[in-house]
Amino acid sequence: MENGPSGAGHDVGTGRPGTRRPGGRTARTRAAVRDAVLAGLAEHGYPGLTVEYVAEHSGVHKTTLYRRWGGVDGLLVDTLGLAGEDSWTPPDTGTLEGDLRALAMEVVRSFADPGTAAPSSAVIAAAFQSEQAAQALRAYYAERFARCEVIVDRAVDRGELSGPRSAVDGGALVRAAAAPLFLRLFITREGLDGTAAEQAVAVTLAAAHAGAFTTSG
Numbered sequence: 001m002e003n004g005p006s007g008a009g010h011d012v013g014t015g016r017p018g019t020r021r022p023g024g025r026t027a028r029t030r031a032a033v034r035d036a037v038l039a040g041l042a043e044h045g046y047p048g049l050t051v052e053y054v055a056e057h058s059g060v061h062k063t064t065l066y067r068r069w070g071g072v073d074g075l076l077v078d079t080l081g082l083a084g085e086d087s088w089t090p091p092d093t094g095t096l097e098g099d100l101r102a103l104a105m106e107v108v109r110s111f112a113d114p115g116t117a118a119p120s121s122a123v124i125a126a127a128f129q130s131e132q133a134a135q136a137l138r139a140y141y142a143e144r145f146a147r148c149e150v151i152v153d154r155a156v157d158r159g160e161l162s163g164p165r166s167a168v169d170g171g172a173l174v175r176a177a178a179a180p181l182f183l184r185l186f187i188t189r190e191g192l193d194g195t196a197a198e199q200a201v202a203v204t205l206a207a208a209h210a211g212a213f214t215t216s217g
Contacts, residue, residue: 030082032058033065037079041122046129051075073132080123080136090148096155097205100177103148104197107181111192124186148174152213163214173213177204 036058040049049072055062069075091102111117127134152170155161161168180200184190207213 029058029060030078033060033069033075034079034082037075038119038122041126042118045122046072046076046126046133049075049126073130076123076126076130076133077136080133080140084140084143088147090151092151092154095158096151096160096208097201099151099154100174100201100204101197103151103174104177104181104201105194107178108192108194108197111185121186145171145174145178161208162211167214169213169215173204173208176207176213177201 033054036054036056037049039057040053044053051062051065051072054060054075055065058065065075069078091099091106093099093102111120123133124137127137149170152161152168152173153165156163156165156168177200180203181192181196184192184196190196
């Protein structure tokens with residue numbers, strides 16, 4: 001997926017996770033706060049992120065931040081929710097192999113760019129230290145992978161995978177292609193390149209054609 005987590009599913013009027021997507025000044029405020037949160041995470045990590053830092057770098061008074069977001073964890077949750085409100089859609093190349101390869105290369109490019117890699121990596125690291133951030137991160141990626149299931153639906157419709165749509169676990173298939181990339185990024189710290197992406201896609205395709213993602217549904 002092209003973008004790592006960078007930005008809110010949070011009702012700033014109540015300080016609770018919500019579904020409202022406000023516009024105008026509120027949207028600009030949320031964006032400024034998100035940018036400050038990401039900058040603070042990249043600069044200091046989760047342990048060094050403070051409401052005072054976010055206030056100074058966003059131009060939003062800390063009293064407002066406490067009232068609307070409740071504290072650092074609330075700010076992190078909103079940052080991840082806002083990231084999930086973008087208009088990103090998965091690639092449509094005409095083949096399952098092409099779509100998976102395009103997805104994998106988006107991950108490679110995204111984390112090769114310091115401008116996106118540092119904030120995204122910092123948010124993911126924060127999820128290991130904050131349960132609220134971890135829950136928000138899980139929700140972010142669950143929604144991201146759900147968007148990608150259309151890739152598998154199209155492959156079934158084209159006859160590239162056997163069985164009806166309901167018999168193929170699209171979410172598991174797409175996760176299988178992405179998992180080795182995130183392992184290299186965040187566990188073994190090996191970094192990424194095109195070869196790693198190609199290998200992940202090849203293994204996932206072989207598993208798919210062997211029926212590894214076929215369910216009993």
